Amino acid sequence: MPKPVNSHEPTKTRILEAAETLFAEKGYAAVSVREITAAAGVHLAAVNYHFGSKKRLYFAMFEQRLLPRVMSVRPPIEALLQRGNARPAEMIKTLVRSILENPWPDDRRQVTARLISRELSQPTEMFDILIETYFRPMVQMIARLLSPFLGPDMTEESLLLNTLSTIAQITYFSNGQPVVTRLTGRPYDADFIDQLVGHITDFSLRGLGLERKPC
Template sequence: MNHTTGVPVNSSASTKERILTAAESLFAQRGFEGASLRQLTAAAGVNLAAVNYHFGSKDHLVEQVFKRRLDQLNARRLAALKHITGQSETTLEDVLSAFIRPALDLSHDGGGGLFMRVLARAFAEHDDSLRKFLSENYGHVMRQFTAEFARLLPDLSKEELYWRIDLVTGALTHAMSGFGIIQRKSDVSETIHREQTAEHLIRFAAAGLRTP
């Protein structure tokens, strides 16, 4: 822990990883504009030259904070989707599970909860360059899921389907943030609570997607 900034620092991690971890924490606390490079270098225990060497610019650093988490998340999503795509026995719940469960797993992994706050910042601050980066790098993931949803919901127009998927994604982001009114009870394990969250969200999303 860096006692000056309150950011956890793992001294055994590589310089690049320390910078990314410190940046994720600062972005969650102070936003992309509010977190300065001076604060970042102090939190990570590095100099500005190290930040420039590994990332070149603050914008690229922001992108790499997202890439570190989202590459892993979307690889898991696509692997789960690959097993069920196009099969006659595949249900809407199966596709939602492939979309939702890896995201909930990420939100409870080490540092995942902090990343959810960074993600919320991205939506709140309306950063157009970041939105473009996310669309260009991860838009193909949503297109693959949307194609499978469309196959299973042939009566929905493309526009209606996009509206519903957007709302499902919003509900998932809310569930991942842990800010909802349903909090884990002290006698319920983290694993069981996460499974309960997944089951409720999948049922809720399936009902919304199926509505005529």
């Protein structure tokens, strides 16, 4: 459900917050402008006044709220690339921590995950922007870090699949926090995140054939 209206927040912010929650719950096509303005506690014409249309509001929500959130995991990976001598274990640990320790509020983390999941399964015109602005550059960065360790005979397709498999398990442990907590009985505190970092790193290295720890 949308959060209670805070009348002291600027109108545009209230519209963006309401739209973010509603689009995550229902998907772009199922949400009306009337629902958004009612949830935001603003006049029906406010969406057109501030954004021009529902579609432009949807784009603005991604560009102003979601993309900065997901792009915030990139700097540690970029730093490893610039340094140029990262080992696979360090790279994977850095990636896991940058995602699991990202300081998004828990409610925004879940909203972000639902919005991206909806966009990937029910694409709108935002799909290409999401892929080209975030997913492709992130995958390419991680592939560049992994490539030197996977051997000269690995094809581009195999490198891509290995990279996507590594990212996928990290994404699951991030977006699936409620499920993981329910099944394990563990909250995502510092101790459990440390355990997950070690587990995901070890599991990834084994899967990539790069390192093996004693069972």
